[in-house]
Amino acid sequence: MDPLQAKQQMTLAEFRSLRDYIYAKSGIFFSESKQYFLENRLSKRIGDLNLRSYADYMSLLQGSQGPAELKRLFVEITTNETSFWRNPPQIEAFQNLVLPDAAKLARERGQSRLRIWSAACSSGEEPYTLAMICQELKDTVLRGFTVEILGTDISEKVLALAQDGVYNSYTLRNLTPEQLNRHFTALGKDLFQVKPELQRFTSLKNFNLVDYASYRQLGTFDIIFCRNVLIYFDEAVKTRVLQEFHSQLHTKAYLLVGHSESIHAFNTGFELLHFSKAMGYRKRT
Numbered sequence: 001m002d003p004l005q006a007k008q009q010m011t012l013a014e015f016r017s018l019r020d021y022i023y024a025k026s027g028i029f030f031s032e033s034k035q036y037f038l039e040n041r042l043s044k045r046i047g048d049l050n051l052r053s054y055a056d057y058m059s060l061l062q063g064s065q066g067p068a069e070l071k072r073l074f075v076e077i078t079t080n081e082t083s084f085w086r087n088p089p090q091i092e093a094f095q096n097l098v099l100p101d102a103a104k105l106a107r108e109r110g111q112s113r114l115r116i117w118s119a120a121c122s123s124g125e126e127p128y129t130l131a132m133i134c135q136e137l138k139d140t141v142l143r144g145f146t147v148e149i150l151g152t153d154i155s156e157k158v159l160a161l162a163q164d165g166v167y168n169s170y171t172l173r174n175l176t177p178e179q180l181n182r183h184f185t186a187l188g189k190d191l192f193q194v195k196p197e198l199q200r201f202t203s204l205k206n207f208n209l210v211d212y213a214s215y216r217q218l219g220t221f222d223i224i225f226c227r228n229v230l231i232y233f234d235e236a237v238k239t240r241v242l243q244e245f246h247s248q249l250h251t252k253a254y255l256l257v258g259h260s261e262s263i264h265a266f267n268t269g270f271e272l273l274h275f276s277k278a279m280g281y282r283k284r285t
């Protein structure tokens with residue numbers, strides 16, 4: 001779009017139809033106060049596509065080019081903020097309590113594989129944080145286990161970044177110099193690449209949390225991290241996603257959500273756990 005060209009205005013009717021479409025496809029719910037946000041996120045795309053209105057964009061989404069444009073729409077509308085070792089008290093609880101207990105439960109079940117899912121992993125900081133910890137505990141707490149970490153997201157753009165595994169010091173700010181040295185290779189000024197040994201047991205996949213029919217294909221997990229994405233969903237989607245997580249977890253397995261995302265208002269079959277300065281959930285039965 002010509003930078004001098006005025007931003008395409010979105011009418012309330014256009015906003016509502018786009019909002020409903022986005023909600024149906026992703027579970028992300030924009031209240032009417034978010035019209036300006038959506039307009040800001042999409043105006044460049046409308047210009048790049050030479051469309052005259054958001055109504056035309058809606059028609060494009062519903063036409064033969066719809067599936068390809070939908071992937072692009074997900075990239076444009078998602079908020080992907082993340083960092084390594086985000087919410088340190090919860091990551092420490094994972095390292096010191098959750099992982100050892102999950103390993104103990106898995107051993108009792110006769111399992112030699114431990115599976116961890118970072119659902120809505122953005123550009124990879126969360127799954128690689130978990131991978132770093134698992135790598136450090138491989139000869140102690142995780143002795144005898146094959147660990148699999150799965151990172152999934154709806155945005156192909158952030159998944160490509162996760163696949164590259166190259167990060168700058170800002171997103172790595174919570175790591176100690178020892179952790180940085182041990183798990184990353186310096187590539188040049190302010191760029192660090194996650195080491196292949198962490199990438200080897202971390203797989204990345206496009207997965208939409210409202211694609212309820214596809215959860216079964218992911219298999220069963222010992223721990224699910226789903227942090228800072230439930231806030232974008234309404235209660236109906238949140239409840240359904242939590243039911244799906246419940247089905248994909250072993251008995252007594254763990255669910256860790258973001259620190260502002262309490263789920264105990266929902267009757268979900270999880271018990272609340274209090275860690276030092278953090279919370280988590282565990283499947284009851």
Ligand SMILES: C[S@@+](CC[C@H](N)C(=O)[O-])C[C@H]1O[C@@H](n2cnc3c(N)ncnc32)[C@H](O)[C@@H]1O
Pocket residue numbers: 026027028078079080081082083086119120121122123126152153154155158207208209210226227228229232258
């Ligand atoms: C704020 S980031 C959180 C990243 C990481 N979990 C963390 O806490 O640092 C939210 C992520 O959720 C993803 N997301 C939003 N809706 C989704 C959906 N329906 N299915 C899968 N991922 C989704 C976004 O693409 C974004 O990368």
